[in-house]
Structures are given as C-alpha cells and as structure tokens.
Amino acid sequence: MNKSVKKDLYEAPDYYLLDELLTEEHKLVRSAAREWVKKEISPIIEEHAQRAEFPKQLIKGLAGIGAFGPTIPVEYGGAGLDYIAYGILMQEIERGDSGIRSTASVQGSLVMYPIFTYGTEAQRRRYLPKLAAGELMGCFGLTEPDHGSDPAGMTCNIRDNGSHYVLNGSKMWISNAPFADIAVIWAKDESGKIRGLVLERGMKGFSTPETHNKWSLRASATGELVFDHVEVPRENVFPEIRGLKGPLSCLNQARYGIAWGALGAAMDCYDTALRYARERIQFDKPIAGFQLQQKKLAEMITEITKAQLMVWRLGMLKNENRATAEQISMAKRNSVETALNVARNARQVLGGMGITGDFPIMRHMMNLESVVTYEGTHDIHLLITGMDITGINAFK
Known part of the structure; x- marks a missing residue:
C-alpha cells in the first residue's frame, strides 16, 4: 500500500x-x-x-x-x-x-x-x-419493516394502561440502534394518533438486534428496535404533539444536515480525483492534461459549486425561520444526487485504484447509496417538489 x-x-x-x-x-x-x-x-x-x-x-x-x-x-x-x-x-x-x-x-x-x-x-x-456530551447516545424509531416512505401506515402502537403505557411493534433500519442508550419512538395510540416517547435501554421487552451484511455505511451501526409489551412510564411520553407533524419535523432537521453533509463527501471525492489526476502520469504527461479528464473534473466542481450556493441560501432561510420543508427536500435530493455523480466520475478518474481502500472514493460511493434512500428517497423528494409546484398530490 x-x-x-x-x-x-x-x-x-x-x-x-x-x-x-x-x-x-x-x-x-x-x-x-x-x-x-x-x-x-x-x-x-x-x-x-x-x-x-x-x-x-x-x-x-x-x-x-x-x-x-x-x-x-x-x-x-x-x-x-x-x-x-x-x-x-x-x-x-x-x-x-x-x-x-x-x-x-x-x-x-x-x-x-x-x-x-x-x-x-x-x-x-x-x-x-x-x-x-455524548454520555448518552440515542436513536430514532419511525421506519417499520412494511412502512418506509409511508410512515402514516405504521402499526407500532401504544395503549394507555393507567399508570403507564404499553408499547408493541418493531422498527428497522435504525442508525445507532445497537449501542443507543435511549430511543425516540413514534407509535399510534388507541385513537390512531401518532405519539412520541422516549425509551431507555434496559426496559423489559425492548431489544435492538444489529443489522449485518451491509455494503453501505459499514462504519455505522444499524439495527432493529423490537418492542414486546414494553412498559413506558407516563413521564416518558411527549405531552402535546400528535400526528406526523412530530416525526416529519425531525426529518426536516436531519434532511437539512444531509444537504450539507453529502456535499462533504462530494468535495472529498473531487479533491482526491483532482490531486490524483495531477500526479498520475500516462502517455508522458499527467492525466489532468487530457480533455476527457478535464471534462470530468470541470463538471464535478461546477455541480459542487451550484449545490454549495443552494445549501448556503437554505441555511440563511433556516436562520430566519423561513425555510420550507419543500425547500429542504429539494436541497437534500440535489446534494445527494450531486455527490453520487461526483463519486462515480471521481472513481473513473482514478481507474482501478479508485476501487481500493487506499482512496476514499469507493467508500463514499457505497455510503451515498444509503444516503440517497434514507430520510426520503430520491423519488419521494421529487414528488414533494412536484406537489409543491403543481398543487397536486401524486403520492396516492
């Protein structure tokens, strides 16, 4: 190496x-x-x-x-x-x-x-x-085995048992689950309203089996959350929030961070490809001097720059409490698509070396295949934008 x-x-x-x-x-x-x-x-x-x-x-x-x-x-x-x-x-x-x-x-x-x-x-x-302080680590339970893009269909449920609530069901694809000390869970009550609550590791009937055999996000711990008649103290339930507004507002916060974050992966891939292209000699000159390599690099920096401007403006709107969920959705989708395209082109610049662990590009590319799916898939975000500009719901 x-x-x-x-x-x-x-x-x-x-x-x-x-x-x-x-x-x-x-x-x-x-x-x-x-x-x-x-x-x-x-x-x-x-x-x-x-x-x-x-x-x-x-x-x-x-x-x-x-x-x-x-x-x-x-x-x-x-x-x-x-x-x-x-x-x-x-x-x-x-x-x-x-x-x-x-x-x-x-x-x-x-x-x-x-x-x-x-x-x-x-x-x-x-x-x-x-x-x-990192003394406690948490996870977030919304996605279920049969309900991903349609969280309103969740079957995870809580019922009021007087002195406490009883929680049943399961969640999957949960980052941090295997080691989390607490979990913020969303479940339906007897009236069908979605409620939020905090679980703590060690509660009887609460388990977090780990998800193995991932090709993506391999340095991140992923697992399931399983609830078998878990007794939840009343003081652990969020008192006022009802419905999907609660979990979706959280997803907006996360999607905003992803919009910036994915660009970090793109920028690392671009920087790696640019440096490699300047140093790699073929046909007696650096490959950065060949037209097709310059085309790839020029397109990468152009798309990164456009996305940088989008997330900066979105950040300013967030600071003013004016950013809409739809604007955040657009930025999340655009940044991840940009990052995936940059990663794939950067990998080609490096040739065979691009698939090795000597360089970060293939790891970024595999990771981004998860990022393009979680917190709303690429297609779902397109439909969010489509509904916003047409006023017509295409989800159903």
Whole structure:
C-alpha cells in the first residue's frame, strides 16, 4: 500500500469564494471540525469500514466539536450555533465518512431536537445535557419493516394502561440502534394518533438486534428496535404533539444536515480525483492534461459549486425561520444526487485504484447509496417538489 495516500491532504474547493459569506465563528467551527476529522477519522475510517465496525472512540470527539445538537441552546448542553454552522459541521464530518455524520445527525436532529421541541422541561433537563456530551447516545424509531416512505401506515402502537403505557411493534433500519442508550419512538395510540416517547435501554421487552451484511455505511451501526409489551412510564411520553407533524419535523432537521453533509463527501471525492489526476502520469504527461479528464473534473466542481450556493441560501432561510420543508427536500435530493455523480466520475478518474481502500472514493460511493434512500428517497423528494409546484398530490 502506498502510505503517502493515507495522509489526509484535503483542501476544500471554493470556486465561487463562498468563504466571504461566512462569519468568523463559522470559520472557527469549520477549522476545528476539519482538524479533528483529519486527525481522528481519516487515519482509521478505512479499517473500520472494512471490518464493518463503528468506531465508538469517536463519540467523545464528536461531542467536543459540537456535533451533537449544535443548534440546541447552551443551557441544555448544546452549542447554541446557527444553521450555517450546523451545516458546516455536517459537511466536514461527512467529508470524513457518511456513517459518522449519520451518527451525529441522529443524535442532534432526530433525538435531541424532538426532546427539546416536544418534550417536557423535565425530559429536556434529564436527557439533553448528557446527549450533547455524548454520555448518552440515542436513536430514532419511525421506519417499520412494511412502512418506509409511508410512515402514516405504521402499526407500532401504544395503549394507555393507567399508570403507564404499553408499547408493541418493531422498527428497522435504525442508525445507532445497537449501542443507543435511549430511543425516540413514534407509535399510534388507541385513537390512531401518532405519539412520541422516549425509551431507555434496559426496559423489559425492548431489544435492538444489529443489522449485518451491509455494503453501505459499514462504519455505522444499524439495527432493529423490537418492542414486546414494553412498559413506558407516563413521564416518558411527549405531552402535546400528535400526528406526523412530530416525526416529519425531525426529518426536516436531519434532511437539512444531509444537504450539507453529502456535499462533504462530494468535495472529498473531487479533491482526491483532482490531486490524483495531477500526479498520475500516462502517455508522458499527467492525466489532468487530457480533455476527457478535464471534462470530468470541470463538471464535478461546477455541480459542487451550484449545490454549495443552494445549501448556503437554505441555511440563511433556516436562520430566519423561513425555510420550507419543500425547500429542504429539494436541497437534500440535489446534494445527494450531486455527490453520487461526483463519486462515480471521481472513481473513473482514478481507474482501478479508485476501487481500493487506499482512496476514499469507493467508500463514499457505497455510503451515498444509503444516503440517497434514507430520510426520503430520491423519488419521494421529487414528488414533494412536484406537489409543491403543481398543487397536486401524486403520492396516492
């Protein structure tokens, strides 16, 4: 193995000088995250992906750079950052690996966000500081074996048993499930209304079998959540929120992070391909000097730049509380499609070397095959945009 390629030489592309739109705080957040990724993720991630093993030793560092609940107020242990900073964090982490970014997204957007937004003050005080510090890790249970793109059809249910609720059912494709200390679960009550609640590991009847044999997100832990007459204390249920609004608002938070994050993977693939093309000699000159390679590289940086501008504008709208679910949906789909196309073209630039673990491209490409599906598939997001611009629901 060529040891020189293992050194992380990443330089982020910024063709349209977007750095000029960032504050000093944004740049400080990015600098700290980038330095941490280069030091902690890059040297170990290929080995962990090959072994299909989540590097738990990264949890403390993720908390240290503010990746867990970056927009959660400081009084609850969060970093109190704005949405541009949140996006930058996700971009830098996914530049390292999509699976590690998934761990952060789940913790912040799908566990901490609903507890902060829909939980009681007691729930906030009990869980959020420890989640922010990485002392507790969480997961989010919405998807079921027979209900993915149609979460309203869920069969997971809770019934009021007086002193407590009883939860039955199962969830699958749950990131962080195998090691999570708590789980935010969405289930239907007796009236058919969707309710949110917090489960804790160790509750009788609650198990989290791990999902194996994945070709994608191999450095991320995925599992099922199984509920067999789990007794849930009344104080663990979110008091007010009813219906799909609750879980879908969480997905909006996560999709926003993915819109930025996927670009991190794209930027890493582009940077790798550009450096390789300058160094790889064929026919007595660097392959970067051949027209077809320049075409690939030029298209990559163009699409990355367009997507960078989209997510920056989306971040500004989020800061002003004006970003719509449909705008977030468009950005998530566009960023992941861009990243997949960049990864595939970057792999071709590297030729056979592109499939090896000496370079990150094939790992990114495989990871992105999950990212394009979770938090709303490519096609579902197209239909969200289609319904928004036509006013006609094509889902049914």
